[in-house]
Amino acid sequence: MPPVRRPAPVKTRGLRLLRATLPMPRSARLFLSPSFFAAMSACLRLLLFVLLLSGVVQAAPLQPRGSHPRLFFTAERLAALQARLAQEPTSAAAWTALRASADAAVAKPDTATRFLEPLAFAYRMTGDTRYAEAVRLALRRELSRPHWGEPDLLRREPVWHAGLGLARTLRSTAIGFDAIHDFLAPVERREFAAGIVRLGILPTLDDWVLGERRIHALDTMGHNWWSACVFTAGLGALAVLDEEPRARGWLERISAGSIEWFGYAGSVLENKPANFDRGGAFYESVNYASFALAEYLAFRLAWTNALTTPPAEIPALARVGDFFLDVAYPNAGPVMTLNFGDGSLHADGSRPLALLWANGYRTPASAWYLQRARTMSYREGLDRSTPLGLLYFPTDAELGAAPALPDRPTMAVYPDIGWAMLRSSWAPDATLLGLRCGYTWNHAHADAGSFILFHRGRNLLIDSGNCGYSRPEYDAYYRQSPAHNVVLWNGGAENPENTYVGSKFSGALLYPVASGDLRYLLADATGPTSRLFNRNYRHFLWIGDVILVLDDVEAFAPGQFEWLLHVGGKAERRGLDLKVADGDASVLVRPLFPTPFPDAGLPTDYPENMRLVEKAGFKDHDPDTKVTYYALAPSEQTRRTKFLTAITLVTPVNQDHLPTFERLSDAAMIGVRVRQGGTTTEVYVNLLADGRIRHRNANATLGGWETDAYLLAVTRPDAAEATDADGATRIFVADGSYLRRDGRVVLDSLSKVFLAARQEGGALEVQLQGQSAREVRWRVPHARVQVRLNGATVSPAFDPGSQTVLLTSRP
Numbered sequence: 129m130p131p132v133r134r135p136a137p138v139k140t141r142g143l144r145l146l147r148a149t150l151p152m153p154r155s156a157r158l159f160l161s162p163s164f165f166a167a168m169s170a171c172l173r174l175l176l177f178v179l180l181l182s183g184v185v186q187a188a189p190l191q192p193r194g195s196h197p198r199l200f201f202t203a204e205r206l207a208a209l210q211a212r213l214a215q216e217p218t219s220a221a222a223w224t225a226l227r228a229s230a231d232a233a234v235a236k237p238d239t240a241t242r243f244l245e246p247l248a249f250a251y252r253m254t255g256d257t258r259y260a261e262a263v264r265l266a267l268r269r270e271l272s273r274p275h276w277g278e279p280d281l282l283r284r285e286p287v288w289h290a291g292l293g294l295a296r297t298l299r300s301t302a303i304g305f306d307a308i309h310d311f312l313a314p315v316e317r318r319e320f321a322a323g324i325v326r327l328g329i330l331p332t333l334d335d336w337v338l339g340e341r342r343i344h345a346l347d348t349m350g351h352n353w354w355s356a357c358v359f360t361a362g363l364g365a366l367a368v369l370d371e372e373p374r375a376r377g378w379l380e381r382i383s384a385g386s387i388e389w390f391g392y393a394g395s396v397l398e399n400k401p402a403n404f405d406r407g408g409a410f411y412e413s414v415n416y417a418s419f420a421l422a423e424y425l426a427f428r429l430a431w432t433n434a435l436t437t438p439p440a441e442i443p444a445l446a447r448v449g450d451f452f453l454d455v456a457y458p459n460a461g462p463v464m465t466l467n468f469g470d471g472s473l474h475a476d477g478s479r480p481l482a483l484l485w486a487n488g489y490r491t492p493a494s495a496w497y498l499q500r501a502r503t504m505s506y507r508e509g510l511d512r513s514t515p516l517g518l519l520y521f522p523t524d525a526e527l528g529a530a531p532a533l534p535d536r537p538t539m540a541v542y543p544d545i546g547w548a549m550l551r552s553s554w555a556p557d558a559t560l561l562g563l564r565c566g567y568t569w570n571h572a573h574a575d576a577g578s579f580i581l582f583h584r585g586r587n588l589l590i591d592s593g594n595c596g597y598s599r600p601e602y603d604a605y606y607r608q609s610p611a612h613n614v615v616l617w618n619g620g621a622e623n624p625e626n627t628y629v630g631s632k633f634s635g636a637l638l639y640p641v642a643s644g645d646l647r648y649l650l651a652d653a654t655g656p657t658s659r660l661f662n663r664n665y666r667h668f669l670w671i672g673d674v675i676l677v678l679d680d681v682e683a684f685a686p687g688q689f690e691w692l693l694h695v696g697g698k699a700e701r702r703g704l705d706l707k708v709a710d711g712d713a714s715v716l717v718r719p720l721f722p723t724p725f726p727d728a729g730l731p732t733d734y735p736e737n738m739r740l741v742e743k744a745g746f747k748d749h750d751p752d753t754k755v756t757y758y759a760l761a762p763s764e765q766t767r768r769t770k771f772l773t774a775i776t777l778v779t780p781v782n783q784d785h786l787p788t789f790e791r792l793s794d795a796a797m798i799g800v801r802v803r804q805g806g807t808t809t810e811v812y813v814n815l816l817a818d819g820r821i822r823h824r825n826a827n828a829t830l831g832g833w834e835t836d837a838y839l840l841a842v843t844r845p846d847a848a849e850a851t852d853a854d855g856a857t858r859i860f861v862a863d864g865s866y867l868r869r870d871g872r873v874v875l876d877s878l879s880k881v882f883l884a885a886r887q888e889g890g891a892l893e894v895q896l897q898g899q900s901a902r903e904v905r906w907r908v909p910h911a912r913v914q915v916r917l918n919g920a921t922v923s924p925a926f927d928p929g930s931q932t933v934l935l936t937s938r939p
Contacts, residue, residue, distance in 0.1 A: 190376045191436045192369050196309035198434035199302065199366060201252040205433075205519050210253070216524045218502075222512040226250065234258050240266040244300040248307030249515035260311040263304045270301050271323035277331065286343050289331035292353065295360040295423075298328035302360075302367040309370075321371035324364050329378065332361040337381055346385075346392045347400045350570040352412055352420035354389055358382055359427035366434045383431070383440045386424060390444050399630030401567040405544035408447030412571040413469035414455055418480050421448055422510070425483035429520070432487065449484050452477025453493050454540040454549045458556045459585040463500050466549065466562040466580055470571040470594045473587060473748070476501050479510035486520040495530035498522055539642045541649070546576075548637045550647045550670060557585040559777055561675065563668065565635035565651035574622035576635035577653035577666045578612035579677075583777055584713035589613060590696040592757075593748025601751040603627060611745060613694055614653070615664065615679050615771065616759075618687040621657045631656040639862070639897040643884035645672050646841075646860060650882075660684070663768075663819060667862070669811065669841060672804050673779065674787050676811060678839070679771040680818055686767045691760035693717060694745070699758060701740060703727055705776075706758065714778045720791055721772040721798050722762050736763050770813065772798060796828040807857070809843040810850070817863065825865075836880070837864025854909055858886040873930050876905040890914060894935060905932040 192198065213220045230250035233243035240247060240262045247266070251259035270276075276297045281288035305320050312320065334341040336348075336358050346354050362382040365375040394402040401411050410417035431439045456477070457464040467473045478501040481494050498521065502511055512518045533554045541548045546566015552559040562580040566572065573594075581589035592611035595602050605611050609621035622631065633655025641648040651666040663682035668675065681689060693699075697710030704725050705716040719725060719738045726734035739761045747753040762769060776787055787804035792812070799812040810831055817826035817838040826836045832851060833840060839862035848855035853869035861867060861883045867875035875883070881898035885906055891914045896904065908915075911926040917935055924933035 190369075190379055193434055193436050196370075197252060197306045198369075199306045199363060199430040200433065200516055200519060201249060201303075201307050202433050206252055209519055212523060218524065219512055219518060222518050223253070225513065226515060226518065227253075230259055230262075234262045237262060237265055241269060241300075244304040245515050248304045249518075251311070252307055257311065260308045263308045264312065264316075267301055267304055267308075267320055270297060271320060271327065273327065275331070276327045288335060288343070290328075290335045290357055290361075292356055294328060294331065295357050298324070298332070298364050299360050301328065302364040306367040318371050321368040324368055325372055329361050329364040329368070332357050332364075333378060333381075337361075337378075337385060346389055346403075347395060347398070350412060350416075351392070351400075351403050352410075352416045355420040355423045358385060358389075359423045362427045363430055366430050369434070379431075379435075382427075386427075386440050386442065389424075390442050399569065399632055401569065401572075401630075401634070402544060404444055404448070405451075405542040405547075407450065407540075407542045407544075408444055409451035409542040409545050409547060410448070411545040411567065413471040413475075414452070414465050414467070414477070415471050415475035416571055417451065418475065418477050421480040422483055425480055425487055426516075429483060429486050445484065445487070445489055449477070449481050449489065449491070449494055450536075450540075451542065452481055453497055453534060453536055454542075455547070455562070456497060457560045457582045457587075458500060458554065458558075459582075460556060461585070463497070464582065464587060466547070466560075467591050467593060467748075468547065468562070468564045468575060468578070468580070469573050473593070478502075482510045482517065482521050485522055492529075492531050493534035493536055495522060495527055496532075496534045499527045499530045502527065537642075539640060539647055539649075541637055541640045543637055545572075546635050546637055548640070548649055550642075550649065550668070552645075559583045561668070561670065563637060563649060563651055565637050565653050565666070567631060567634045568622060568626040568656055569630035570627070573607045573612065574609045574624070574626055574631075574656070575612040575614065576622060576631075576656040577614050577651045577664065579668070580613075581675075581715065581775070583715055584779070586710040586713040587696045588708050588710060588713060588715050589775075590694050590748070592694055592745055595746070595749055595751040599751050601746055605746055605751075609657075610692065610743075611694070613692055615666075615681050616690045616692060617660050617681070617683045619690075620660055621653075621664075623659050626656065633658055639882040641860070641882055641884045641895045641897055643858060643860070643886045643893060643895050646670065646843075646858060646884055646886075648860065648862065648882070648884070650862070667839060669839070669860070671802065671809055671841065671843070672787070672807075673777045673782050674802055674804065675775040675777070676800070676802075677771070677773045677775065678813060679773075681770070682768040682819075684767070686765050688765050689762060689769055689771075690741070691719070691771050691773065692743075692757065693760070694757040699756075701725065706740065716774075716776040716778060716786070718774045718776070718789065719760050719771065720774055720789065720800055721793075722764075722769050724791070738762060770798060770815075770818075772800065772813065774800065774802075792831070797830050799830070803846065806846055807843055808846050808850075809841055812840045814838050814840070832869060834866070834868040835861070835864050835875075836866060837861045839863065840867070853907070856887070858884065860884045872907065873905070873932060874907045876930075876932065877902060891916065892933075894918070896935065896937075900937060902937050904935040904937075905930065906935060907932050 226246050227250050229243055230246045233240045233247055244266055247259045247263045276294040277289050278291050278293040281291045301324055336344045365378045369375045392403040394400050404410055410420055428439045455466040462474060463476055464473055465475050481498055485494060510517045512521050538551045546564055548563040550561045560582040564578050565576045568574045580591050592606055594606045607627045608624055614621050635656050636652045638650045647670040649668050653664040654661055657664045661683055663680055665680040667678040695708045697708050699706055699708045704727050705718045708715050723738045726737040741759040741761050743757050743759055744754050745757045747755050774789055787802055790801040792799035792801060797812045797814055802809045812830035814826050814828045816828050830840055841860040842856050843858040844856045853872045853874055863880045865877050865880045879899045879902050884895045886893045892908055894917050896918055915922050915924055915933060924935055926933050
């Protein structure tokens with residue numbers, strides 16, 4: 129059979145005919161060539177794309193996907209759940225409990241409003257119209273109200289028509305309306321949709337989004353309200369899409385606003401921080417991060433279910449779940465959480481992580497977390513006890529594939545919000561040290577430089593927490609500096625007004641270094657405390673079973689410094705230590721400098737030593753109960769001092785041979801010699817490097833080491849000679865440019881660096897922080913050493929004369 133000839137496109141045939149029949153110059157014919165028209169077509173498509181982005185040309189209107197219910201109780205999702213119930217006893221039991229609550233609401237119609245979601249879910253699962261009728265009556269009751277606003281907000285000037293209470297009502301009515309849409313008569317659909325618009329959607333959009341009446345900005349009410357109110361209005365708009373022609377425009381506006389909300393960069397003039405850290409963390413504590421993110425993620429999930437158009441591109445969604453993992457403390461009981469700010473010890477990230485999972489953002493680490501959090505009942509959590517959780521929480525098979533431990537680093541820093549987590553491992557009941565040094569405002573307390581410690585399953589060194597916001601103790605105590613593990617001068621640190629007006633100068637967490645069982649981080653709390661402190665630097669150096677806390681503080685006049693400690697167990701003085709214990713978990717807190725506790729006799733016999741002062745605070749979430757916290761108080765009032773404090777982590781392995789400490793000092797330094805596990809670590813603090821000299825370098829000899837470093841820690845086997853520069857197994861340097869011993873150059877860098885170098889066999893592991901452009905020379909025993917720099921294998925140049933390798937970095 130001869131091949132079929134395909135006719136040329138009409139436009140090409142027309143061009144050929146035109147060029148053949150009309151006399152024209154050669155240059156004109158080029159403009160009528162097919163290649164010219166192809167190029168013009170590409171240009172027009174590009175122009176159309178630009179116009180679409182600019183809004184000059186409107187994109188195709190949003191199109192609904194299938195019939196109701198579209199938000200959450202979709203036919204596909206319900207069918208999948210029905211198929212799982214026979215294989216998942218936990219899900220079957222959850223469904224039985226939910227149906228029982230729906231049956232109870234049917235029996236007591238006056239309670240149906242509080243059970244709208246279980247009723248709606250039961251209708252979609254069974255088709256039993258008793259549930260649909262109960263939802264209809266509840267909706268009619270809600271829609272007969274004159275407004276959904278909260279009385280205190282309606283008394284404001286200008287009036288706030290829409291707050292969190294309205295959002296809760298709008299959410300449940302939108303879900304109920306969507307679920308029984310097929311049960312309602314057409315006239316009822318129009319009537320109910322009009323009521324949802326009048327009472328819920330428009331009051332919200334007029335207050336928060338639409339320019340004609342808007343009174344709020346992205347950062348009103350501490351940033352989480354915008355998410356809760358606006359994205360719930362988005363749920364309502366999706367529910368009434370068939371009945372309300374304006375809904376498509378509202379949804380487009382809300383979708384565009386979601387990009388702005390994730391990208392909110394803060395306000396310089398109003399002292400407000402950005403919403404999100406570059407690592408994905410939300411700044412307002414764990415439970416508000418959970419709340420704000422979950423409201424958006426529920427809207428995004430409903431959008432995906434209801435519309436054929438994809439939701440907005442939000443790159444941060446690939447990172448936001450990591451924060452909830454990093455703040456978690458796995459133990460034998462329910463997962464605990466770092467509770468800085470207005471958080472809670474048992475707040476959790478199950479709701480945002482489950483909704484991220486439902487939206488397609490799935491990681492093995494998320495499955496690990498949700499496996500542990502599947503039965504938690506914290507108010508911001510999500511498990512299978514709710515319709516949404518039963519439908520969208522990962523299946524038993526998905527949870528069963530979760531790893532035993534998450535593949536997460538043991539050190540995480542969120543520099544823009546000032547949170548850090550250092551842990552011994554991810555195993556249950558390990559040790560977790562949480563640090564906070566960032567911005568103070570609203571739900572972020574005046575806790576710059578504070579820390580929390582979990583050890584062996586217990587929260588031993590605690591944050592004081594919070595209480596109901598209407599209680600006077602909330603701002604007078606819980607949010608203020610004395611309620612946290614910080615250093616005070618004459619009873620104060622941060623400006624008490626900062627919890628309302630915001631701290632103009634944020635704290636910072638800087639130069640994280642991790643090398644084997646060594647972890648280091650610098651907390652700069654000077655900015656938030658600058659009304660009283662000229663210097664307020666807190667260094668955390670964790671080596672093995674010892675955490676050293678070095679506070680370098682200076683005020684503007686002599687006064688009384690105090691080192692505060694809030695404890696979660698029983699605390700008692702034992703010789704040189706303050707022992708904090710809860711059950712079989714304990715730590716020993718030992719002040720080393722400026723002076724130790726007296727080791728014998730009465731405190732009055734040693735007035736020059738450190739005093740332990742008991743103070744009265746309030747219990748977490750219980751301001752009616754007083755608790756004792758402690759202050760380490762030097763005997764002398766000074767303008768400048770340094771606290772060097774050792775926290776020993778007592779374990780079953782070391783409890784019979786605890787680490788030992790030997791204080792070191794001379795005119796140029798203070799320090800400590802720590803012996804533990806067959807090693808000796810000598811830690812030196814260069815007193816000349818604390819800012820007291822400005823136009824000279826801090827040249828000092830610290831235990832035989834020539835250096836300008838602020839902080840030096842050298843670890844060696846007990847049997848090794850302290851004078852042997854090559855006998856150290858690890859050297860840590862903070863803010864130093866050179867290190868020499870007996871004429872041998874160990875470190876040579878023009879810029880000062882933060883560095884840990886660990887020698888193991890024929891390998892050198894270097895962790896390096898500092899300025900981006902640098903050349904660092906480090907001593908190695910021979911040219912064949914394998915070198916890893918910041919986790920990457922490198923091949924540095926070796927200088928046989930100085931026996932150093934050149935480690936370079938360029939911006």
